[in-house]
Amino acid sequence: MKARVHITLKDGVLDPQGKAIGHALGNLGFDGVNGVRQGKVIELDLAATDRGAAEGQVEQMCRRLLANTVIENYKIELID
Protein backbone atom coordinates (compact mmCIF):
# COMPACT_ATOMS: atom_id res chain seq x y z
CA MET A 1 0.00 0.00 0.00
CA LYS A 2 1.18 3.49 -0.78
CA ALA A 3 0.67 6.54 1.38
CA ARG A 4 1.18 10.18 0.61
CA VAL A 5 1.76 12.66 3.43
CA HIS A 6 1.23 16.37 2.76
CA ILE A 7 3.07 18.58 5.22
CA THR A 8 2.27 22.29 5.23
CA LEU A 9 3.20 25.14 7.54
CA LYS A 10 0.44 26.22 9.92
CA ASP A 11 -1.27 29.54 9.28
CA GLY A 12 0.70 32.37 10.81
CA VAL A 13 4.06 30.60 10.57
CA LEU A 14 6.45 32.61 8.42
CA ASP A 15 7.40 30.95 5.14
CA PRO A 16 10.53 32.65 3.72
CA GLN A 17 10.86 30.04 0.97
CA GLY A 18 7.32 30.76 -0.21
CA LYS A 19 8.02 34.50 -0.06
CA ALA A 20 11.16 34.03 -2.19
CA ILE A 21 9.17 32.10 -4.79
CA GLY A 22 6.56 34.87 -4.83
CA HIS A 23 9.24 37.52 -5.43
CA ALA A 24 10.88 35.45 -8.15
CA LEU A 25 7.52 35.02 -9.92
CA GLY A 26 7.00 38.78 -9.75
CA ASN A 27 10.45 39.39 -11.23
CA LEU A 28 9.61 37.02 -14.08
CA GLY A 29 6.56 39.13 -14.88
CA PHE A 30 3.83 36.96 -13.36
CA ASP A 31 1.28 39.38 -11.95
CA GLY A 32 -1.63 38.65 -9.67
CA VAL A 33 0.14 36.28 -7.30
CA ASN A 34 -1.24 37.23 -3.89
CA GLY A 35 0.57 34.61 -1.87
CA VAL A 36 2.79 31.54 -2.07
CA ARG A 37 3.33 28.84 0.56
CA GLN A 38 5.66 25.90 0.17
CA GLY A 39 5.14 22.50 1.74
CA LYS A 40 6.41 18.95 1.42
CA VAL A 41 4.98 15.70 0.13
CA ILE A 42 6.40 12.40 1.32
CA GLU A 43 5.41 9.28 -0.60
CA LEU A 44 5.78 6.03 1.32
CA ASP A 45 5.69 2.54 -0.12
CA LEU A 46 4.47 0.34 2.74
CA ALA A 47 4.46 -3.43 3.14
CA ALA A 48 1.23 -3.21 5.19
CA THR A 49 -1.85 -4.29 3.21
CA ASP A 50 -4.47 -3.44 5.83
CA ARG A 51 -5.81 0.10 5.40
CA GLY A 52 -6.38 0.77 9.09
CA ALA A 53 -2.98 -0.57 10.12
CA ALA A 54 -1.22 1.43 7.43
CA GLU A 55 -2.99 4.62 8.43
CA GLY A 56 -2.10 4.12 12.09
CA GLN A 57 1.53 3.46 11.21
CA VAL A 58 1.81 6.56 9.01
CA GLU A 59 0.11 8.66 11.70
CA GLN A 60 2.83 7.54 14.15
CA MET A 61 5.55 8.30 11.58
CA CYS A 62 4.18 11.82 11.17
CA ARG A 63 4.08 12.48 14.89
CA ARG A 64 7.51 11.01 15.59
CA LEU A 65 9.54 12.06 12.55
CA LEU A 66 7.95 13.46 9.42
CA ALA A 67 6.18 16.56 10.70
CA ASN A 68 7.06 19.15 13.31
CA THR A 69 3.60 19.44 14.81
CA VAL A 70 4.45 22.71 16.56
CA ILE A 71 4.59 24.56 13.26
CA GLU A 72 3.32 22.08 10.65
CA ASN A 73 0.06 20.37 9.74
CA TYR A 74 0.02 16.99 8.04
CA LYS A 75 -2.58 15.17 5.97
CA ILE A 76 -2.38 11.46 5.22
CA GLU A 77 -3.73 10.03 1.98
CA LEU A 78 -3.72 6.28 1.32
CA ILE A 79 -3.46 5.11 -2.28
CA ASP A 80 -4.74 1.65 -3.45
Added chain:
Amino acid sequence: MKARVHITLKDGVLDPQGKAIGHALGNLGFDGVNGVRQGKVIELDLAATDRGAAEGQVEQMCRRLLANTVIENYKIELID
Protein backbone atom coordinates in the same frame (compact mmCIF):
# COMPACT_ATOMS: atom_id res chain seq x y z
CA MET B 1 -8.43 31.26 -7.25
CA LYS B 2 -6.01 28.93 -5.49
CA ALA B 3 -3.70 26.47 -7.18
CA ARG B 4 -1.63 23.68 -5.74
CA VAL B 5 1.40 22.40 -7.63
CA HIS B 6 2.82 19.00 -6.74
CA ILE B 7 6.43 18.57 -7.78
CA THR B 8 7.97 15.11 -7.61
CA LEU B 9 11.24 13.65 -8.82
CA LYS B 10 10.97 11.59 -11.99
CA ASP B 11 11.37 7.82 -11.70
CA GLY B 12 15.01 6.86 -11.77
CA VAL B 13 16.25 10.15 -10.33
CA LEU B 14 18.10 9.53 -7.07
CA ASP B 15 16.40 10.93 -3.98
CA PRO B 16 18.92 11.10 -1.10
CA GLN B 17 16.46 13.00 1.10
CA GLY B 18 13.88 10.25 0.69
CA LYS B 19 16.53 7.62 1.44
CA ALA B 20 17.51 9.47 4.62
CA ILE B 21 13.89 9.55 5.77
CA GLY B 22 13.61 5.81 5.05
CA HIS B 23 16.70 5.07 7.17
CA ALA B 24 15.48 7.30 9.99
CA LEU B 25 12.11 5.51 10.00
CA GLY B 26 13.94 2.16 10.18
CA ASN B 27 16.02 3.40 13.09
CA LEU B 28 12.85 4.44 14.93
CA GLY B 29 11.54 0.88 14.58
CA PHE B 30 9.10 1.34 11.70
CA ASP B 31 9.30 -1.87 9.68
CA GLY B 32 7.86 -2.56 6.28
CA VAL B 33 8.81 0.70 4.61
CA ASN B 34 9.88 -0.34 1.12
CA GLY B 35 10.58 3.11 -0.24
CA VAL B 36 10.31 6.81 0.46
CA ARG B 37 10.33 9.69 -2.01
CA GLN B 38 10.14 13.33 -1.09
CA GLY B 39 8.57 16.04 -3.21
CA LYS B 40 7.31 19.60 -2.89
CA VAL B 41 3.91 21.26 -2.85
CA ILE B 42 3.56 24.90 -3.74
CA GLU B 43 0.28 26.62 -2.94
CA LEU B 44 -0.45 29.74 -4.96
CA ASP B 45 -3.10 32.33 -4.24
CA LEU B 46 -3.92 33.87 -7.61
CA ALA B 47 -5.88 36.98 -8.52
CA ALA B 48 -7.09 35.29 -11.74
CA THR B 49 -10.70 34.15 -11.53
CA ASP B 50 -10.92 32.36 -14.87
CA ARG B 51 -10.06 28.67 -14.54
CA GLY B 52 -8.45 28.34 -17.97
CA ALA B 53 -6.36 31.49 -17.58
CA ALA B 54 -5.21 30.46 -14.12
CA GLU B 55 -4.22 26.99 -15.32
CA GLY B 56 -2.25 28.44 -18.24
CA GLN B 57 -0.47 30.90 -15.96
CA VAL B 58 0.49 28.22 -13.43
CA GLU B 59 1.66 25.94 -16.25
CA GLN B 60 4.02 28.73 -17.38
CA MET B 61 5.22 29.27 -13.80
CA CYS B 62 6.05 25.58 -13.52
CA ARG B 63 8.01 25.55 -16.77
CA ARG B 64 9.90 28.77 -16.07
CA LEU B 65 10.55 28.59 -12.33
CA LEU B 66 8.82 26.11 -10.07
CA ALA B 67 9.90 22.78 -11.53
CA ASN B 68 13.13 21.56 -13.07
CA THR B 69 11.54 19.58 -15.89
CA VAL B 70 14.75 17.67 -16.59
CA ILE B 71 14.41 15.76 -13.33
CA GLU B 72 10.98 16.68 -11.96
CA ASN B 73 7.35 16.10 -12.84
CA TYR B 74 4.66 18.57 -11.85
CA LYS B 75 0.91 18.29 -11.42
CA ILE B 76 -1.37 21.32 -11.22
CA GLU B 77 -4.55 21.25 -9.14
CA LEU B 78 -6.94 24.22 -9.10
CA ILE B 79 -9.02 24.80 -5.96
CA ASP B 80 -12.35 26.72 -6.01
